[in-house]
Structures are given as C-alpha cells and as structure tokens.
Amino acid sequence: MANPTPHHSDKSPEGDDVYGGLNMLNGMLHDLDERGLVLSLSAFSEDVLGTLIGAFMVPSDASKQLLEGFNAPLGTFSARAKAAYAFGLLTKNQFEDLERLRKIRNEFAHTWRPISLTDPKIAALVKAMNHSRLGTKFPETLREKVQSSMSTLLIEVRAVAHQIEEKKTRVPITGTHLIAGFSGDFDAQMADAREQMHDICQDRDASDGEKRSFHQAVLVRFAERLHFIEVAAPPSRRREVAALKKELAGRVAG
Template sequence: MNWADSNTALESFLPDWIETAAEEARSVALGMLRERGRGAVLVGVARLDTALDVLLKAALAPPRGSETLLLADRPLGSLGAKIALAARLGLIDPAVEQSLHNLRRVRNGFAHSTAPVRLADPPYRDRLRDSVAQARRNPLWQPMQTILEQHLAEQTGCPEAEHDPGLQSFVLLITILVAFVETAARLLSPIRPSLSLTFEEGISRSINATQ
C-alpha cells in the first residue's frame, strides 16, 4: 500500500470526527520512519514538544508582544514544564500526562547515553509499557498499525524496525499523541477566566468566561 494513498483504508475504520487527526498521524509517522535508531526517538519527542507548544498557545490568551513564554530559555520552555502546564489547565488527563513524562524520560535516556540503546531494552520498554497499553485503546491505533506494518513490509531499506522491536509501538504512540494534541489545538478557543484585575475597577468580571 502506498502511504500517500492510504486515505480510504483509514476512513473505512475511523469515524468522521477524527479524520483530521488521522491526516496528522500519517505525516508524523512517515517523518519518524525516515529516521534510524536514536534519531527516531529524538525526532519523535521533538515533534511532540512542538505539538504541545501549539496546544498551549491555542489555550492561552494571545501575547501582547512577541511570543516568548514557551521559548527554550524561559521557565515554561522545557518539555516537562509544558506537560505540567497542560495538565494544570485541564488540557490532558492523568494518563496522557504520565505518558508524556515517560516519553520525555526515554528521550533523555537516549540523548545522554553513549552506548548503543534500543527501545526494546528493558528500561525503556518497561517505562513505555503502560503508555502503549493505554494508547492501544485509541480508535486510531489499529488502522495506523495496519498501515505502518504494510509500509514497513514494502521498505527494503528499513532494517531498524527488525533491529529494535520497540520502534513500531513507539512510532504509533507518538503518532497518536501528536495527532490528537494538534487536532485539539485546532478545536480549542483561548481559556477566559471569570475575572481579571484592572486599575480602574479593581476586579473586572468577564461575561465570556470559559465554563
């Protein structure tokens, strides 16, 4: 199956409301499959970091100047801080929050290791086991897994999946998270508090507060 022509296969499995997520998923998975070994992990989690940027910017009021809140050298610039903020804003549930932290820790392990590492190695496999089990319940998992397996079977120059049996589950986990994070960002309006502080009124109540 040609990856670019897989629309019909996915649409036969998925309800209309996640078609946008499915489109995003194809792009994410294909980008990760171009990488090898350590690169796939670093690129995948970097893509997730970018998706969280998009989600948080969609949820927060627009900046009054240039956007600096989420820059790398700011307190909210790290992946861990973005995950914590998304959780405190109610944008992700505890299971997703834990999975994001697990992926962050795996990324750190791969980035700092000087020895060869694989996702199938016990420390990383064990850390991601629960996250993968949770993600398997997502309606996007099965159709994406089918397409991914067919795509890998057609590639003669992709021995990495055989060398690291954990790669496929990792790609699917990242794919699903990025797809739904970015789809949520498109559907989200900025959160509006019920009041704000002003010099003139002291406390100004908003009639358009987020419920």
C-alpha cells in the same frame, strides 16, 4: 502498520495544514533508527504542546514569552507537558505517556553509547504506554508500540489545539477589579451617590492636566458603582437610578 497517520486537509486560521507536520513526521519515522525515532517524536511533541498551550492562553506578548526565547518558563518538553495537564488540556493517560516518552528521550539523548528500546529500563517505559486508540493492529515490537501510541496521542493533541483555534475556546479571563459600593438602605445609597458624583465633578472641573484626567476616569467608573444600586433597588424605584445614570452620562460628556 500499527500507527495511524492522519490525512486531513483542514486549515488552521493561519492557513497551515493542521496535520501536515505530523504527516511529514510519520513519513520520516520509518527511515530513522531508534535514537532518531525517539528524538524526533520528542521534538515534535514539544512543538505540538507549545501550539496547544499557545492556542489556549490569552494572546499577548506575556504568553509568547512564557513559551519562546532563551530560558522561557514553558520552553521545555517537561514544562509544557506539565502545564498542558495542569490547564486541563491533556488527559491523565496522555500526560503520563508524554512523561514516559520524555524519560525515554533522556536515556537516548544523554549517552553516546549504543542504546536500544529493548534495554530493561526503556522497555518498561514503552510497555507502560497506553495502546493507540485508533490502531487496530497489535504492535508486535517495542518500536511499533512507541510509534503507534505517540502518533495517536499527537493527533489528539493537535486536534484539541485546532478546536481551540476554531472555536476560540481559550482560557477565560477571570481576573477582576474591585468596585466600591454604597452602604445603607436605598435612600441612603442614592443620597451618597448624588453627593459623591457632585464632588467628583467639582474636583474634575477645578483641575487640569493629569489630575483632571484622573477625576474624569473616576467619574466614568462611577457608572459601575451605580449598577449595584440599580440591581438591588426596589422595582418601583429603578427609574430613579436610571435618571441618575442619565445625569452621570451628561456630566461625563461635559
């Protein structure tokens, strides 16, 4: 056969066989007609893309809602392929082949009439697919081309998802919060910091309930502001910042 079939026993963190579903799919494809072949490959591709994107995104309910449920923004084959490519999880060739498969799927899925891979529009899409990078036998038929090309692509995509899961190389969180600094030279910044810290402590101690919690949170964040003074401070004067940070820690605890 022209299509490679993985036979790995690697386990994902959840204990599932990484390539088990793909092995099962490849075992089924031989018994399916062309419509069944195309629809099964497409459905499996959609699932694998969901696994890939899910592994890459920050684990959260928001991420799940993008992928799962009624009208999920990334719930379709098309949306998942585009998102995976935009996230840098697919190569250009992989994305283009998935798009070709999706278009072939639409041709088969949207008609009740007899249809074949040899139909000119579909045949052109199949011929444009990239050949399997793992196969050593030239696919003699359009069916073999679809099966070998897509089987290899799905192995590659599942492998990337597994690597992300294993190495925890999911998308880094690049969102940030603004932190107010202090103006002036070192002496002016230190004087301003001492005065502000004193005022915040007074406001906290004079408050209760939610207002006290607010001022306490402002005081806790004050350490981040002092960090900027410390980084820019002359080496000979960094002890002054360290002393102020120690005083702040005591006031936070108090």
